[in-house]
Amino acid sequence: MTERLFLSGNEAIVYGAIDAGCRFYAGYPITPSSEIMHLMAKELPRVGGVFIQAEDELAAINMIIGASWAGLKSMTATSGPGFSLMQEGIGYAVMTETPLVIVDVMRAGPATGQATKSAQGDLMQARWGRHGDQYLVVIAPMTPQEAYDLIIEAFNIAEAYRVPVVFLMDEFIGHGREIVVRRGADKLVVRRKPSDHEPPFGSKDPRIPPPMPRLGEGHYVLVTGSTHNEWGYRDVHGFETHYKLVTRLKEKIWDNIDKIFKYKVYGDPDARRIIVCFGSTCRPAIDAAERVGGTKVLRLITLWPLNYDKLAEELSGAGKVVVPELNLGQLVYDVAQVYPRSKIRVINKVGGGIPIYPSEIIKVLEA
Amino acid sequence: MAHYKVFINKKLCKGCGICIEICPRNALRFNGINPETGYRNPEQVGECIGCRQCMWYCPDQAIVVVDEQ
Amino acid sequence: MAEHFGLKYLRKEVLPTAFCPGCYNGILMNALFQAFMELGIEDLKRFVFVSGIGCSSWIPSPFIKADSLHTLHGRAIPVATGVKLANPELNVIVIGGDGDLASIGGNHLLHAARRNMDLLVIMINNQVYGMTRGQAAPTTPHGMITPTTPYGNPERPMDVASIIAGTNANYVARWCISQYIPLKNSIKDALSRYSRGFRFIEVYAPCVTYVVRREGKTPGEKLKELMKKCIRIETWKNMSREEREKHVATGVFKAEDKPGFIETYNKYIAQALGEK
Ligand SMILES: Cc1ncc(C[n+]2csc(CCOP(=O)(O)OP(=O)(O)O)c2C)c(N)n1
Numbered sequence: 001m002t003e004r005l006f007l008s009g010n011e012a013i014v015y016g017a018i019d020a021g022c023r024f025y026a027g028y029p030i031t032p033s034s035e036i037m038h039l040m041a042k043e044l045p046r047v048g049g050v051f052i053q054a055e056d057e058l059a060a061i062n063m064i065i066g067a068s069w070a071g072l073k074s075m076t077a078t079s080g081p082g083f084s085l086m087q088e089g090i091g092y093a094v095m096t097e098t099p100l101v102i103v104d105v106m107r108a109g110p111a112t113g114q115a116t117k118s119a120q121g122d123l124m125q126a127r128w129g130r131h132g133d134q135y136l137v138v139i140a141p142m143t144p145q146e147a148y149d150l151i152i153e154a155f156n157i158a159e160a161y162r163v164p165v166v167f168l169m170d171e172f173i174g175h176g177r178e179i180v181v182r183r184g185a186d187k188l189v190v191r192r193k194p195s196d197h198e199p200p201f202g203s204k205d206p207r208i209p210p211p212m213p214r215l216g217e218g219h220y221v222l223v224t225g226s227t228h229n230e231w232g233y234r235d236v237h238g239f240e241t242h243y244k245l246v247t248r249l250k251e252k253i254w255d256n257i258d259k260i261f262k263y264k265v266y267g268d269p270d271a272r273r274i275i276v277c278f279g280s281t282c283r284p285a286i287d288a289a290e291r292v293g294g295t296k297v298l299r300l301i302t303l304w305p306l307n308y309d310k311l312a313e314e315l316s317g318a319g320k321v322v323v324p325e326l327n328l329g330q331l332v333y334d335v336a337q338v339y340p341r342s343k344i345r346v347i348n349k350v351g352g353g354i355p356i357y358p359s360e361i362i363k364v365l366e367a
Numbered sequence: 368m369a370h371y372k373v374f375i376n377k378k379l380c381k382g383c384g385i386c387i388e389i390c391p392r393n394a395l396r397f398n399g400i401n402p403e404t405g406y407r408n409p410e411q412v413g414e415c416i417g418c419r420q421c422m423w424y425c426p427d428q429a430i431v432v433v434d435e436q
Numbered sequence: 437m438a439e440h441f442g443l444k445y446l447r448k449e450v451l452p453t454a455f456c457p458g459c460y461n462g463i464l465m466n467a468l469f470q471a472f473m474e475l476g477i478e479d480l481k482r483f484v485f486v487s488g489i490g491c492s493s494w495i496p497s498p499f500i501k502a503d504s505l506h507t508l509h510g511r512a513i514p515v516a517t518g519v520k521l522a523n524p525e526l527n528v529i530v531i532g533g534d535g536d537l538a539s540i541g542g543n544h545l546l547h548a549a550r551r552n553m554d555l556l557v558i559m560i561n562n563q564v565y566g567m568t569r570g571q572a573a574p575t576t577p578h579g580m581i582t583p584t585t586p587y588g589n590p591e592r593p594m595d596v597a598s599i600i601a602g603t604n605a606n607y608v609a610r611w612c613i614s615q616y617i618p619l620k621n622s623i624k625d626a627l628s629r630y631s632r633g634f635r636f637i638e639v640y641a642p643c644v645t646y647v648v649r650r651e652g653k654t655p656g657e658k659l660k661e662l663m664k665k666c667i668r669i670e671t672w673k674n675m676s677r678e679e680r681e682k683h684v685a686t687g688v689f690k691a692e693d694k695p696g697f698i699e700t701y702n703k704y705i706a707q708a709l710g711e712k
């Protein structure tokens with residue numbers, strides 16, 4: 001079933017999620033993400049799913065946690081202020097290894113900021129917004145088509161690694177409307193259930209996420225956000241249990257980085273002039289590179305975990321590196337880990353719904 | 368006539384004394400300290416009428432009242 | 437030796453519980469288990485317990501032998517809502533503290549009640565934040581000294597049961613921990629006669645460590661005091677203002693059997709989309 005539809009990124013997310021098997025949505029209205037919620041409210045019941053409007057984002061994130069444990073692929077969508085409210089819940093999902101997808105349609109912050117204006121200011125928050133050591137996956141689409149394709153990928157990663165996945169999308173993409181091919185999912189990851197003596201919160205090989213029991217099937221599962229052993233029993237005192245748990249939760253993601261981390265190169269792959277970007281700044285970057293030639297565009301699809309070795313490899317021998325961002329400089333910190341900061345040129349712009357134009361990038365490339 | 372016996376599970380009892388204070392017949396008394404838990408454990412010293420209040424109000428599921436008839 | 441009726445619903449290997457000696461949480465557990473037993477519930481495989489953070493939130497996790505989600509402070513009700521909506525076949529019970537459910541999670545309590553969400557919520561009103569060492573809660577009596585109200589609590593306590601009775605919730609009751617039989621029967625009702633919609637039972641059970649022992653009383657003495665202090669709401673209503681303050685009004689505040697959220701949601705969807 002392949003359909004050609006004229007969709008915004010927000011709408012594409014809904015169809016992608018449904019094709020990925022998402023059957024539960026809880027959310028709270030917030031611009032510029034609300035269209036996701038509206039369409040979910042309409043479409044989910046048609047496929048036997050459940051939609052609920054939560055009383056706030058604290059409720060929304062926690063409802064999808066409950067639904068996920070009851071066996072449904074679950075998601076929510078929000079924007080800055082709501083994303084901030086969800087952080088504690090996302091940390092809980094990391095700790096309890098609960099598969100979830102959280103869409104953050106980024107608007108200009110901080111605080112209420114500019115609700116309708118695009119931004120990329122939540123990059124660091126998506127990675128590090130919660131207390132404690134915790135690791136999750138962050139993915140950023142570049143077009144409405146990718147919103148469709150990558151949200152399917154986001155569900156697959158969430159299920160495969162038992163981890164919340166943050167889908168970080170600029171408002172420009174959320175509201176941008178284009179032809180989207182609804183091609184269906186190539187493959188869907190099926191949640192692995194435990195056999196008899198398999199613990200739900202531990203595995204010998206940290207790269208293999210433990211199986212996930214489903215509530216109501218006689219596993220007597222103990223889910224807790226407190227430090228727990230592999231059977232879910234709390235241990236809020238011992239070093240051993242805590243250290244083992246948090247390192248496994250990290251390794252589960254970072255030791256699978258080769259499978260999770262994705263990026264794409266555009267323009268001239270051998271060029272020494274390199275633009276590093278994500279999300280909505282990629283198209284102007286690609287456009288600029290094509291217009292002036294002799295430029296490579298390194299576009300990050302996975303923003304976390306970030307494969308710094310790959311990044312270093314791609315930037316080795318670079319001359320000028322340009323990092324355009326719709327914020328005051330966040331991705332630049334990653335680039336600076338593998339390339340001298342003094343040789344990086346940044347383009348920062350945020351607010352008013354003004355994109356970074358190809359001409360501005362060209363100016364910096366040629367300066 | 369019914370004859371009731373109060374059993375105390377010494378592994379679970381925390382020596383809170385609720386059973387002793389709640390018993391309408393004063394049938395229970397503390398009897399020394401349990402070296403394994405460090406708590407005082409009650410024992411039955413008087414006649415039990417089988418009202419089961421000690422069983423209901425023991426917060427540690429440590430009491431069973433048995434009709435021995 | 438005969439086994440206590442509650443033990444088959446407990447994970448024996450983790451007993452005794454972590455609660456202070458005499459903690460009334462254990463009495464609620466007895467009432468709950470006796471309700472299960474009298475309803476002929478053999479095991480809790482089809483039950484899911486959801487709790488937040490606090491001493492009372494530890495009742496299900498890890499002690500009750502059932503699936504349980506020990507969630508964030510205040511967030512038990514939304515998690516339970518998600519579980520129930522995702523699998524309406526499951527019996528979902530929330531157990532938590534007054535701080536957890538009425539303070540930090542108060543908004544969720546109100547809205548789940550408003551929605552008549554198909555959940556049973558049991559709130560232990562122990563008058564304080566027990567786990568964090570006895571600070572004032574929204575239920576702390578006026579004037580009471582706690583670590584955060586060293587000169588006396590300037591606030592007045594929240595009457596949680598009355599507030600919830602003012603929503604669309606189907607069933608609302610309050611019992612003192614000293615009213616074992618009515619409490620047990622109320623839990624039974626909330627799982628049988630009233631098995632849909634939002635059911636809320638407030639259990640008045642002062643924290644034995646930070647309220648009762650601070651008053652210089654033993655848990656047993658306080659229980660006997662509560663037996664006098666806790667009276668039926670009908671009697672309480674006819675008292676003078678002064679007398680009311682000295683008593684706790686208990687009983688069933690509301691008992692209806694309206695369709696819960698899930699039935700209503702499904703009905704609207706079936707109407708709009710037609711049976712497929
Ligand atoms: C967000 C957050 N804030 C504060 C705490 C600290 N905390 C843990 S338990 C608790 C109070 C619990 O009180 P209550 O819900 O009444 O339970 P009780 O211990 O009295 O049974 C608090 C404030 C926390 N865990 N999380």
Ligand code: SF4
Binds near residue numbers: 380381427428
């Ligand atoms: S009530 Fe239970 S725990 Fe307390 S002293 Fe009696 S037997 Fe022990």
Ligand code: SF4
Binds near residue numbers: 455456459491562
């Ligand atoms: S602090 Fe209070 S509520 Fe907590 S276990 Fe002790 S007596 Fe019970």
Ligand SMILES: [Mg+2]
Binds near residue numbers: 533534561564565
């Ligand atoms: Mg409390």
